[in-house]
Amino acid sequence: MTSPFRTPEGGRIDRSATVEFTFDGQVLRGHPGDTLASALLANGRHQVATSVKFGRPRGIAAAWAEDPGGLVQIEEPFPEPMLLATTVELYDGLAASGLPGQGRLADVPDSARYDAVHSHVDVLVVGAGPAGLAAALTASRSGARVALVDEQSEAGGALLGTDDELDGAPAVDWVAAAVAELAATPDVLHLQRTTAFGLYDDGFVLALERRTDHLGAAAPKHVSRQRVWRIRARSVVVATGAHERPVVFADNDRPGTMLAGAARTFLHRYGVLPGREAVVFTTNDSAYDAALDLFRAGVRVQAVVDARPEGSPQRRAECEGAGIRVLSGAVVTGTQGVERVTHALVAPFLDGEVGAGSAIACDLLLVSGGWNPAVHLFSQARGRLRYDATLGAFLPGEELDGVAVAGSAAGVPDLAGCLADGQRVARAALGVPAVPSAADDRLPTAPEPVVPTAPLVLWRVPDPSGAEGSTSFVDLQRDATVADIARAVGAGLRSIEHVKRYTTIGTAHDQGKTSGVLTSGIVAELLGVPVQDTGTTTFRPPYTPVAFAALAGRDRGRLFDPERVTALHEWHVAAGAVFEDVGQWKRPRHYPRPGEDMEAAVLRECAAARTGVGILDGSTLGKIDVQGPDAAVLLDRLYTNLMSSLKVGSVRYGVMCGVDGMVIDDGTVLRLAEDRFLVLTTTGGAAKVLDWMEEWIQTEWPDLRVHCTSVTEQWCTFPVVGPRSRDVVGAVFPGVDVSNEAFPFMTWRDTTLDGVPVRLARISFSGELAYEVYVNPWYAVAVWQRLLDAGRPHGITPYGTETMHVLRAEKGYPIIGQDTDGTVTPHDLGMAWAVSKKKPDFVGKRSFARPENHNPLRKHLVGLLPVDRQTVLPEGSQIVEYRTDGRLPAPPVPMLGHVTSSYRSAELARPFALALVKGGRERIGETVHVPVDGTLVPVEVTGSVLVDPEGARRDG
Amino acid sequence: MAELLRTSPLQAWTDTFARLPDPVGITAEPFVATVDVRLGTVGPEASAALGVDLPTAPNTWVPAGTGRAVWLGPDEWLLTSSTETPEEFEARVRAAVLPLGGSATDVSAQRIGLRLTGARVRDVLATGCSIDLHPRVFGRGSSAQTTLGQAGVVLLALSDAADDFLVLVRSSFAGYLADWLLDAALEFTTTPTHDR
Amino acid sequence: MQLIACPWCGPREEVEFSYGGQAHVPYPDSPAELSDEEWAHYVFFRDNPKGRFAERWNHSAGCRRWFNAIRDTATYRFERVYRLDDPKPVTP
Numbered sequence A: 001m002t003s004p005f006r007t008p009e010g011g012r013i014d015r016s017a018t019v020e021f022t023f024d025g026q027v028l029r030g031h032p033g034d035t036l037a038s039a040l041l042a043n044g045r046h047q048v049a050t051s052v053k054f055g056r057p058r059g060i061a062a063a064w065a066e067d068p069g070g071l072v073q074i075e076e077p078f079p080e081p082m083l084l085a086t087t088v089e090l091y092d093g094l095a096a097s098g099l100p101g102q103g104r105l106a107d108v109p110d111s112a113r114y115d116a117v118h119s120h121v122d123v124l125v126v127g128a129g130p131a132g133l134a135a136a137l138t139a140s141r142s143g144a145r146v147a148l149v150d151e152q153s154e155a156g157g158a159l160l161g162t163d164d165e166l167d168g169a170p171a172v173d174w175v176a177a178a179v180a181e182l183a184a185t186p187d188v189l190h191l192q193r194t195t196a197f198g199l200y201d202d203g204f205v206l207a208l209e210r211r212t213d214h215l216g217a218a219a220p221k222h223v224s225r226q227r228v229w230r231i232r233a234r235s236v237v238v239a240t241g242a243h244e245r246p247v248v249f250a251d252n253d254r255p256g257t258m259l260a261g262a263a264r265t266f267l268h269r270y271g272v273l274p275g276r277e278a279v280v281f282t283t284n285d286s287a288y289d290a291a292l293d294l295f296r297a298g299v300r301v302q303a304v305v306d307a308r309p310e311g312s313p314q315r316r317a318e319c320e321g322a323g324i325r326v327l328s329g330a331v332v333t334g335t336q337g338v339e340r341v342t343h344a345l346v347a348p349f350l351d352g353e354v355g356a357g358s359a360i361a362c363d364l365l366l367v368s369g370g371w372n373p374a375v376h377l378f379s380q381a382r383g384r385l386r387y388d389a390t391l392g393a394f395l396p397g398e399e400l401d402g403v404a405v406a407g408s409a410a411g412v413p414d415l416a417g418c419l420a421d422g423q424r425v426a427r428a429a430l431g432v433p434a435v436p437s438a439a440d441d442r443l444p445t446a447p448e449p450v451v452p453t454a455p456l457v458l459w460r461v462p463d464p465s466g467a468e469g470s471t472s473f474v475d476l477q478r479d480a481t482v483a484d485i486a487r488a489v490g491a492g493l494r495s496i497e498h499v500k501r502y503t504t505i506g507t508a509h510d511q512g513k514t515s516g517v518l519t520s521g522i523v524a525e526l527l528g529v530p531v532q533d534t535g536t537t538t539f540r541p542p543y544t545p546v547a548f549a550a551l552a553g554r555d556r557g558r559l560f561d562p563e564r565v566t567a568l569h570e571w572h573v574a575a576g577a578v579f580e581d582v583g584q585w586k587r588p589r590h591y592p593r594p595g596e597d598m599e600a601a602v603l604r605e606c607a608a609a610r611t612g613v614g615i616l617d618g619s620t621l622g623k624i625d626v627q628g629p630d631a632a633v634l635l636d637r638l639y640t641n642l643m644s645s646l647k648v649g650s651v652r653y654g655v656m657c658g659v660d661g662m663v664i665d666d667g668t669v670l671r672l673a674e675d676r677f678l679v680l681t682t683t684g685g686a687a688k689v690l691d692w693m694e695e696w697i698q699t700e701w702p703d704l705r706v707h708c709t710s711v712t713e714q715w716c717t718f719p720v721v722g723p724r725s726r727d728v729v730g731a732v733f734p735g736v737d738v739s740n741e742a743f744p745f746m747t748w749r750d751t752t753l754d755g756v757p758v759r760l761a762r763i764s765f766s767g768e769l770a771y772e773v774y775v776n777p778w779y780a781v782a783v784w785q786r787l788l789d790a791g792r793p794h795g796i797t798p799y800g801t802e803t804m805h806v807l808r809a810e811k812g813y814p815i816i817g818q819d820t821d822g823t824v825t826p827h828d829l830g831m832a833w834a835v836s837k838k839k840p841d842f843v844g845k846r847s848f849a850r851p852e853n854h855n856p857l858r859k860h861l862v863g864l865l866p867v868d869r870q871t872v873l874p875e876g877s878q879i880v881e882y883r884t885d886g887r888l889p890a891p892p893v894p895m896l897g898h899v900t901s902s903y904r905s906a907e908l909a910r911p912f913a914l915a916l917v918k919g920g921r922e923r924i925g926e927t928v929h930v931p932v933d934g935t936l937v938p939v940e941v942t943g944s945v946l947v948d949p950e951g952a953r954r955d956g
Numbered sequence B: 001m002a003e004l005l006r007t008s009p010l011q012a013w014t015d016t017f018a019r020l021p022d023p024v025g026i027t028a029e030p031f032v033a034t035v036d037v038r039l040g041t042v043g044p045e046a047s048a049a050l051g052v053d054l055p056t057a058p059n060t061w062v063p064a065g066t067g068r069a070v071w072l073g074p075d076e077w078l079l080t081s082s083t084e085t086p087e088e089f090e091a092r093v094r095a096a097v098l099p100l101g102g103s104a105t106d107v108s109a110q111r112i113g114l115r116l117t118g119a120r121v122r123d124v125l126a127t128g129c130s131i132d133l134h135p136r137v138f139g140r141g142s143s144a145q146t147t148l149g150q151a152g153v154v155l156l157a158l159s160d161a162a163d164d165f166l167v168l169v170r171s172s173f174a175g176y177l178a179d180w181l182l183d184a185a186l187e188f189t190t191t192p193t194h195d196r
Numbered sequence C: 001m002q003l004i005a006c007p008w009c010g011p012r013e014e015v016e017f018s019y020g021g022q023a024h025v026p027y028p029d030s031p032a033e034l035s036d037e038e039w040a041h042y043v044f045f046r047d048n049p050k051g052r053f054a055e056r057w058n059h060s061a062g063c064r065r066w067f068n069a070i071r072d073t074a075t076y077r078f079e080r081v082y083r084l085d086d087p088k089p090v091t092p
């Protein structure tokens, strides 16, 4: 079965094969090489969609991404909304439907792969039309690293849509030879189906390659469907061609209305006649080619309507020679028809006035209002545009470093000029003489261009219907009309950016490819100012829509965010740990036994650590090796307390502040030697503290003889915690005297286990007797297992971060970043004892003397005990107080502070919390209130240390 | 008591790596003693003490004894040794650089190496590395500290044909990076099938 | 994605770097001798010019070295980078 509008021969489709597809439920046929649009047109179907606001029928109005009409949704093989029928390549089994201006998101996950690739080149050429191919050939012949990207399925650009000749043969033959040459040249990356959608700083271009979309269900699953190329180019040659511009008139959105050049493309590239009877409406010479080509292909061209008073004498003669009527000084003022054009309304046009008209029957109305160079990428690179009043178009208005525009994107009108321009620009980009000397840089010879007659710049035809432009569509996708622009200007808007936002013109799927310059022209006309003063709206990436899935690439699922794990991770998994994200780390939160929820597991783990022995994987703790004769000097300057007095073999807790005196991290410091310390930071502070040290050393104290090295992952850390910990550690490390006398609190000892170095430290983050075991992660699993084996008689219980938090909070130990927020000083935490009064200076010290730091209403870290002994206060809850009369103050109720940590305590047999409360230490013993689920829970303010305030347990 | 067993952060990937085809070979490097060296001035004294000329050109590495010396910064290098234990190596290097005002820290377990060999490994790396890996630019002896996927790495070119690289990654990120590399290599490891 | 030229590593993508604010703001010699206002100026106040600005940058995902740069805050263009021990360039 042949499609009714398919030409008997010609085009670049594969007529030997048939592709079956479905549109709006109707089964249709096309050929490989078709787009959905060309296949629909071949089947006589113009209308594919309805408009977003008015529900008006909309059809295919262009042949590629500038089409404002043919929005479709792919239903099969994978649902994808908001595509243009003109850019969807046809494949077997494609099922699509027209859209009412907006699509439907898929309700099933996208199983396709998407990826990204970095590429580095000397010259990136965007666009494989005549100028781009000439530029790519020139660059590649010089030996440069070249990338050539083009958004269509095959190279050739505008040559695919004409019957132009080069060197006396079809131009597409030259295209094929050029492509073959590029393929055979090393260091040339040639990508079709690849849209350069953004041009950024320093020659950085993002391009989307549609790798398997055109294969439909046959797409291999292991190949990415789309790929974002991240191309870094020393020079970018923008050879992106030009978009034909329509003229606005009443009912110009009726299906069957099409850009003249698009009709040529459908004919020459796809072998499709977009109609049987055509009227061609133009303001310039180019549409005559469409009229003549369609005529030769068998279309009855009813009239060429040329708005120029004299038309084009030479082209007129050609038409009349073919029997085509040419009406000069005339315009199309409107259309008739229901779902398809049946008549064009044509009227004389003189000095901007429209005369009495008549209807000409047609099923195809071709329009050309001139050409807009596709300057999008140039403009994205912040290149200034200049308005060319002759062409009625914006052209690149300056030279940019590293970005050059070639061919019709730069306003070059003819084929020979485009080829020469591509070569010239490439040579400039390479820094070689503009005139080629080598014979192999010869360009093909193009036919002598016809001397053109100047075009007429015409944005819109006055609406004779009395509808005042309310059906004269400027932006078809937004259903925005001349009347809307008039309303915007009437409302006082002058800036084109404001008109865009008021009317929404240019904000749809096509980003105003056909409507943008029209709007500038119409606004200028309405305001009575030159178009160059109106300018254009800002061109922003992406040039065409890019799916979020493509931008996400492979950073999805498990690869979305790296999961950092410790050497024991597989053990934790096998032990049934429930994990918690701590930054990028996966840390066991608790280890539930069968039937336990988190609360039960944590109560059990806490009890084990307080009454028997528990063990934690604390390997994520930050660790920094600080070495050098001035190591102690550095630490004295960065910690609030004195570190230089620490004895080798001992450990000291320290607090670190910013210059503003606010706590930024805390941790313990082990003195390994006179000139060597091991600094332990919080898990989250590891990188930050190392950077902090490096920053001070490099930028302020380069004379200090000290070096800092991260050893976070050089040591695994296992706190063995609880009254029975001494038995366990003593059993595993018999060479160490673990008694209090020989190994007191806040000291460390080195030992070995089967020849492997191990460091033990009496550090406690729970208040219990505890030994931290440090070992090279290579041996972590083995040492952990030894500890578990030795602890089995004592019921050793692995515990997670939740239990760790409960244990530390019961002791009032703050977590920097949870119980503090960057506005909390050591004094606010009740840690004045950790602030040296002896040191003349340290980072943060001067700020402690600021008056605000002596404000008695600063927030202090305190404990809270809900009076009902039941409620676990949600962390982040606000704290309020009743007035003396027992009522709440009037809203807004003053906030005293907030809950920073809150848990249920096995030891206390009740919930408790830590909180930052204004003047909190003065309020100990008072009752304040915390709103929870709409009720006010009374809580008692206490000191922050709720378990073992005397510190009796740390020695066992 | 049995000797303490060593486990590698990439142990679970060994079999998967072994099944990869030649163009995208990945192997986990064995345990290697590694020391981070900081030294302000590099001269004949340092070379004599260390037995190696530390590379002073940024982003380069040189062979050094049984291992390598990798430039990490104007006063920082990574030194490896495949014959000494980490403790021995740190002690030796530390003794050499201490008199010169330097420092040395055992970082053997901080990172693990992934060796990438084959005709397509440059393509695999290019999916997540913004450095230009063209052999003319990043030949043997080149190195870079940069980001691969979302992991910080030290990348070393071991050949002049862009077909042999060593990726040093923090041990905690090793699993992520192994999964990431395998995923990137999928296009070159899967035989196309038409299972329709 | 802008390139920033690390004085050691050469041009790298901007995501490898972190910003360190205004350059040439040294830690005061004797903070204790400063008035509260003078100290507050050191801690909290920085210039915010439109145009050339001397800034501190750190090649945080690379060699981890700090360096200074003259950058135009209106165009984002780096006019030059220089090492911490280089003097502040005289700009016209």
Ligand SMILES: [Zn+2]
Residues within 6 Å of the ligand: C006, C007, C008, C009, C010, C059, C062, C063, C064, C065
């Ligand atoms: Zn650097």
